Amino acid sequence: xxxxxxxxxxxxxxSVGLMIVAMSTWSQAGIxxxxxxxxxxxxxxxxxxxAAPTSRQPxxxxxxxxxxxxxxxYSITQPPGGPVPTEIRLRSSKAFQQNGDVHVEPLPxxxxxxxxxxxxxxxHHDRVTWHVPIAIAPGVDLETLTIEGLLRVQPxxxxxxxxxKELPFAAQLARNVAVSAKSPILAGSAGPNGRQxxxxxxxxxxxxxxxxKKPTMVVDNELQQSLVVIMGLGFLGGLILNLMPxxxxxxxxxxxxxxxxxxxxxxxxxxxxxxxxxxxxxxxIVLASLAVFMSLGWGQLFSFTGFNVALAAVVFAMSxxxxxxxxxxxPGLFGSGKASDLSEREGAAGAxxxxxxxxxxxxxxxxxxxxxxxxxxxxxxPLETYAVFASVGIGMASPYLLIGVFPELIRFLPxxxxxxxxxxxxxxxxxxGTVAYLLTLIRWAYxxxxxxxxxxxxAACWWIGRxxxxxxxxxxxxxxxxxxxxxxxxxxxxxxxxTSVTSGxxxxxxxxxxxxxxxxxxxxxxxxxxxxxxxxxxxDEMIAARNTVLVDFTADWCMTCKTLEKLVLNTPRxxxxxxxxxxxxxxxDWTHASPEVTEMLEQLGSKQVPVIAIFPAEDxxxxxxxxxxxxxxxxxxxxxxxxxxxxxxxxxxxAESHRK
Numbered sequence: 001x002x003x004x005x006x007x008x009x010x011x012x013x014x015s016v017g018l019m020i021v022a023m024s025t026w027s028q029a030g031i032x033x034x035x036x037x038x039x040x041x042x043x044x045x046x047x048x049x050x051a052a053p054t055s056r057q058p059x060x061x062x063x064x065x066x067x068x069x070x071x072x073x074y075s076i077t078q079p080p081g082g083p084v085p086t087e088i089r090l091r092s093s094k095a096f097q098q099n100g101d102v103h104v105e106p107l108p109x110x111x112x113x114x115x116x117x118x119x120x121x122x123x124h125h126d127r128v129t130w131h132v133p134i135a136i137a138p139g140v141d142l143e144t145l146t147i148e149g150l151l152r153v154q155p156x157x158x159x160x161x162x163x164x165k166e167l168p169f170a171a172q173l174a175r176n177v178a179v180s181a182k183s184p185i186l187a188g189s190a191g192p193n194g195r196q197x198x199x200x201x202x203x204x205x206x207x208x209x210x211x212x213k214k215p216t217m218v219v220d221n222e223l224q225q226s227l228v229v230i231m232g233l234g235f236l237g238g239l240i241l242n243l244m245p246x247x248x249x250x251x252x253x254x255x256x257x258x259x260x261x262x263x264x265x266x267x268x269x270x271x272x273x274x275x276x277x278x279x280x281x282x283x284x285i286v287l288a289s290l291a292v293f294m295s296l297g298w299g300q301l302f303s304f305t306g307f308n309v310a311l312a313a314v315v316f317a318m319s320x321x322x323x324x325x326x327x328x329x330x331p332g333l334f335g336s337g338k339a340s341d342l343s344e345r346e347g348a349a350g351a352x353x354x355x356x357x358x359x360x361x362x363x364x365x366x367x368x369x370x371x372x373x374x375x376x377x378x379x380x381x382p383l384e385t386y387a388v389f390a391s392v393g394i395g396m397a398s399p400y401l402l403i404g405v406f407p408e409l410i411r412f413l414p415x416x417x418x419x420x421x422x423x424x425x426x427x428x429x430x431x432x433g434t435v436a437y438l439l440t441l442i443r444w445a446y447x448x449x450x451x452x453x454x455x456x457x458x459a460a461c462w463w464i465g466r467x468x469x470x471x472x473x474x475x476x477x478x479x480x481x482x483x484x485x486x487x488x489x490x491x492x493x494x495x496x497x498x499t500s501v502t503s504g505x506x507x508x509x510x511x512x513x514x515x516x517x518x519x520x521x522x523x524x525x526x527x528x529x530x531x532x533x534x535x536x537x538x539x540d541e542m543i544a545a546r547n548t549v550l551v552d553f554t555a556d557w558c559m560t561c562k563t564l565e566k567l568v569l570n571t572p573r574x575x576x577x578x579x580x581x582x583x584x585x586x587x588x589d590w591t592h593a594s595p596e597v598t599e600m601l602e603q604l605g606s607k608q609v610p611v612i613a614i615f616p617a618e619d620x621x622x623x624x625x626x627x628x629x630x631x632x633x634x635x636x637x638x639x640x641x642x643x644x645x646x647x648x649x650x651x652x653x654x655a656e657s658h659r660k
Contacts (some may be wrong), residue, residue, distance in 0.1 A: 001118075002471075006088065008597065010584060011268065013252045014582070016195075018308050026027060030114065036441070042068050043067065043068045043071050043155040043162065043475065044065055044066070044068070044073060044153055044155050044165075044167065045065070045066045045167075046063065046064065046065050046066075046151045046167045046168075046169045047063075047064050047066070047169065048061065048062065048063045048064065048147070048169040048170065048171035049061075049062055049147075049171050049172060049173070049174040050062065050134060050145075050147055050171045050172070050173060050174065051173075051174050052142055052173060052498070053136065054562035056135075057133070057287040057509060058099050058100070058133045058135055059096075059129055059133070059134040059136050060132070060133055060134065060311060060374070061129070061131070061132040061133075061134045061147055061171055062083075062129055062131055062132075062171075062174075063088060063089075063129065063130045063132070063149075063151060063169060063171070063598050064127065064128070064129045064130075065086075065124070065127070065128050065129075065151060065153065065167075066126075066127055066350065067124065067125060067126055067127065067128070067155070069086065069126075069571060070157045070158070071125075071155050071157045072094045072123040072124060072125045072155070072157070073086055073122070073123070073124050073128075073153040073154065073155055073156070074086055074103065074108075074121070074122060074123055074153075074154065074156075075087060075108040075123070075124060076130070077108075077122060078122050078593050079119060079120060079595050080153065080479070080593065080598045080599070082113065082119045082121055082488050083121060083154065083156070083161075084154040084164050084293075084294070086151065086152065086153050086154075087150075087151075087152040088130060088132070088149065088150075088151060088152075089149050089150045089151075089152070090132075090145075090147065090148075090149040091148040091149055092537070093147075093618055094136050094137060095136065095140045095145060096135060096136050096137065096140070096145070096147060097134070097135050097620070097621070098132055098133065098134065098135075099134055099135035100132075100133035101657075102130055102131070102132050103130070104124075104128060104129065104130050104131070105129055105131070106370045107125050107129075108122035108123055108128075109122070109123050109124050109125070109337060111382070114386075118464075131483055131508075134147070142173050145170040145171060145172070145173065146170050146171065146172055146173075146457070147170070148168070148169070148170045148171075149168070149169055149171075150166045150167065150168055150169070150338050151167045151168075151169060152164055152165070152166045152167075153165060153167065153168070154360065163292075163293065163382070164292075166381070182250075185477070187289075187499045189252075191194035192415075196319050196621065206525040216297045221433075227384055227387060227388075230373050230376045230388055230391075231373075231387060231388055231391035232391075233369040233373040234369070234370070234373035234374070234377075234391035234392040234395060235371055235386050235391045235392070235394060235395035235398075236369045236395060237369035237370030237374075237392055237395060238370070238391070238392035238393060238394065238395025238396035238397075238398075239395040239396065239398060239399070240305070240369070241362050241365060241370065241392070241395070242396060242399060244362060244365035244559070244560075247358050247361050247362045247365070250382060251358065254276070254354060254400070255413070257272070257276075257350075257351065257354070258410045258413055259404065266404075266407050266571055269350065269403070269404050269407045270401075270404035270405060271404075272348065272351045272404070273351070273401055273404030274401065274404060275348045275349075275351040275352045275355070276352065276354055276355040276397070276400050277351040277355060277397035277400055277401055277475075278352060278355065278357040279351065279353060279354060279358075279359070279396045280355040280356075280358060280359050280393050280396055281390065281393040281394070281397065281634050282352075282356060283356055283360060283393075284357075284358035284389045284390060284393035285353075285386070285389070287363070287389055288377075288385055288386045288388075288389035288390070289554075291377065291385055291389070291607070292382045292385050292386070295567065296607070297606070297607020297608040298370070298374045298376065298607065298608040299363045299364050299365075299557070299609070300557065300607065300608065301363065301439055301553075302364055302555070302557040303411050303555070303557075303591070303592055303593040304593065305443050305446055305592070307443055308438055308441045309442060309446065309450050309453070311360065311438060312415020312435050312438040312439060312442075312450060312454065313454065313457055313610065314357075315357075315361075315434050315438065316432070316435045316454050317457060317461055318357070318431055319428045319429070319431035319434075319435065320427060320428075320461045320462075321428075321461075322424050322427055322428030322457060323425055323429075324418075324425070324427040325458070325462055325463065325465050326459050326461040326462065326465030327469075331438045332502045345410065346565070355392060355397075356488070359393070359396070360395070364557045365558075365559055365560060369628075370392065370628060373391070373392065374388065374389075374392070374607065374608060376388065377386050377389065387505065394659070400431070412489050426623045435454070439451070440556060440557075441556060441557040441591065443592060444506050445499065445502045445503040445506040446495075446499060446502070447502075447503060448493075448498065448502050449494040449495050449498045449499045452494045452498060453490055453491050453492070453494045453495070455490075456486065456489075456490030456491070456494070457490075458485040459486065460483035460484070460486050461485045463479060463482065463486070464479050464480060464483050467478075467479040473549070496512060496639075497597070528570040528575070529550075529569065529570055529574065529575055529578050529585040530578070530579070530585055531552075531585050531586070532584070532585065532586055532587070532591070533587060533589070534551060534586040534587055534588035534596070534597065535596060536596045536600070539551070539586060539588065539600075542584045542586075543615060543620045545647045546581065546645065546646040546647050547583070547617055547645040547646075548581060548582070548583045548584070548613040548614065548615065548616055548617045548639075548642050548643060548644060548645045548648050549583070549584045549614070550583050550584070550586070550613075550614050550615075550639070551586045551587075551588050551600070551613045551614075551615070551622070552565070552585070552586070552587050552588065552602075552610075552612055553588045553590060553601055553606070553610060553611040553612070553613070554587065554588070554589065554610055555589065555590040555591045555598065555609050556589075556591040556607055557591060558609050558610060560589075560610055560612040560628075560629070561609055564610055564630065568631065568632050569612075569635070570628065571632065573632065573636070574632065574636070577636060577639055578639070580644075580645055581639065582645035582647065583614075583639065583642075583644070583645060588600065588601075590609055600613075601653065604623065605625075605627055606625075608626060610627075610628065610629075611625065611626070611627050612625070612626040612635065612637050612638075613625050613626075613628060614639060614642045615642070615644060616641075616642040616643055617642075617644070617646040617647070618643060618646065622640055624638045624641060626638060
């Protein structure tokens with residue numbers, strides 16, 4: 001029996017390992033790419049040089065990637081949701097900075113790819129060069145100047161992909177090269193700070209006109225600490241994550257298991273808490289894999305409707321188990337439905353999956369230290385990314401390991417008894433509340449189909465639950481198979497014909513609303529800032545008009561974002577400063593995957609929300625960024641540092657106001 005008890009949790013751990021491999025396979029890297037024998041240096045090589053400035057244009061940095069035959073890489077403008085885009089990162093320096101739009105020759109091949117839901121995939125083959133306008137600081141000797149940076153690419157061929165790789169380059173002044181009038185930089189007028197503004201678009205032979213490439217912003221990186229310091233921040237962030245409201249439902253269930261452990265030996269309590277911690281860490285390993293191979297940040301999974309629907313179904317099925325409708329076949333996960341049986345020992349598999357569920361539910365939350373650590377980890381070498389995510393997981397698991405070592409810490413809890421059945425059922429209703437919260441994250445057109453599917457899942461669980469536990473194996477198998485078939489049919493109907501009906505109704509409602517609210521800005525109430533919906537077009541217009549722009553990157557599933565907006569951002573004091581300085585407030589909603597919002601976040605070096613970015617009117621290429629948490633004083637100081645808008649329209653409006 002003891003051997004069987006050990007084999008079950010080991011099998012669970014092995015299953016999670018398979019899940020991690022499956023996640024990696026799902027990523028563009030591919031399982032074959034993970035073990036490819038050919039290195040990236042053999043496939044892609046990089047060289048760079050820069051040309052001196054002339055009277056007609058600034059200095060120009062040219063970065064060239066040479067790609068082996070049959071291989072390709074992806075463009076820097078590759079839309080999110082598909083392959084890993086190429087990234088260019090220049091090392092921060094006082095001697096130079098980027099001074100305009102990045103342009104490429106030749107233009108990438110563009111093709112609709114069925115593997116990515118017909119997303120347009122942009123690829124480069126053979127040889128590609130990116131041209132970056134550079135502003136050289138006064139007094140810098142061009143003969144001795146070296147511009148260093150990294151080119152991050154993911155090489156692929158028709159059979160597999162290699163993991164993303166950062167290729168360093170160092171550019172020096174090109175010899176005997178004169179920049180001709182046929183420069184790939186588009187003709188245009190210079191905007192504020194010498195920022196190149198294109199007056200036309202570049203047509204593409206295989207599709208619609210491509211807009212000029214957006215400049216990569218030079219962001220002052222305040223996270224230059226060592227890996228050890230960042231892991232320390234991650235540990236503290238993970239520890240605080242236990243106090244976030246997202247995890248409270250499952251923490252309540254863990255308290256129930258603490259009661260069960262109170263009368264057990266120290267070794268038994270330590271083993272169960274170790275399995276719980278292993279469940280926590282397994283999810284962090286999966287999240288780190290998604291960050292490394294798919295560039296998905298903390299909480300970004302909640303941007304995908306399919307993930308939210310699947311998680312709502314899992315949580316709903318667990319709530320039904322707590323309410324006695326059926327019993328999940330995981331030993332010791334929640335115990336059986338009788339009060340007298342609730343004091344039975346928690347199983348290792350049950351502890352493991354409680355840890356898994358706790359971590360999944362924690363991903364919408366952020367907190368102090370966590371955002372800074374995870375922002376630093378994005379784009380780092382894989383080992384460093386895994387180390388930071390693991391430090392967050394260890395921090396989150398540390399209280400449970402401590403209780404396992406010192407079980408006397410939970411002696412104050414009441415003894416096992418009938419009250420535990422009531423507590424378990426209360427937690428079932430709390431999980432139902434979590435399902436309601438998850439429904440708010442799903443696109444409107446999918447809410448009715450999701451609720452219908454949950455009702456079908458309810459019926460399937462009820463059918464399994466009505467089969468007695470003492471039934472023969474054949475009877476149990478028939479109950480499971482028939483229930484699974486019923487749930488599958490309901491899912492096919494609800495996310496097929498029913499979704500088509502609800503989507504049509506939703507689109508008609510949107511069209512009606514657009515007709516009534518065309519050209520309007522976001523509605524205001526109370527002390528809310530004069531928010532406008534974020535779009536790249538509006539953002540560029542406000543920057544070109546020399547406005548100070550505040551962008552709030554938020555999401556409905558981010559409870560930290562909503563709390564900060566309520567208590568810090570939308571307050572009378574903030575409203576007064578924003579109106580006095582003529583600051584333009586844009587709300588970048590990341591509730592659902594938005595290519596424009598994702599692109600802007602990536603340019604700012606972030607993969608999660610909340611993020612506040614303030615673009616000064618005098619120097620928009622150096623935004624002031626607040627990640628994770630912020631206080632009102634921090635925000636006010638940032639606005640003071642950014643200064644007021646310099647828009648001529650704002651100055652005229654203020655003069656007219658003074659005259660009145």
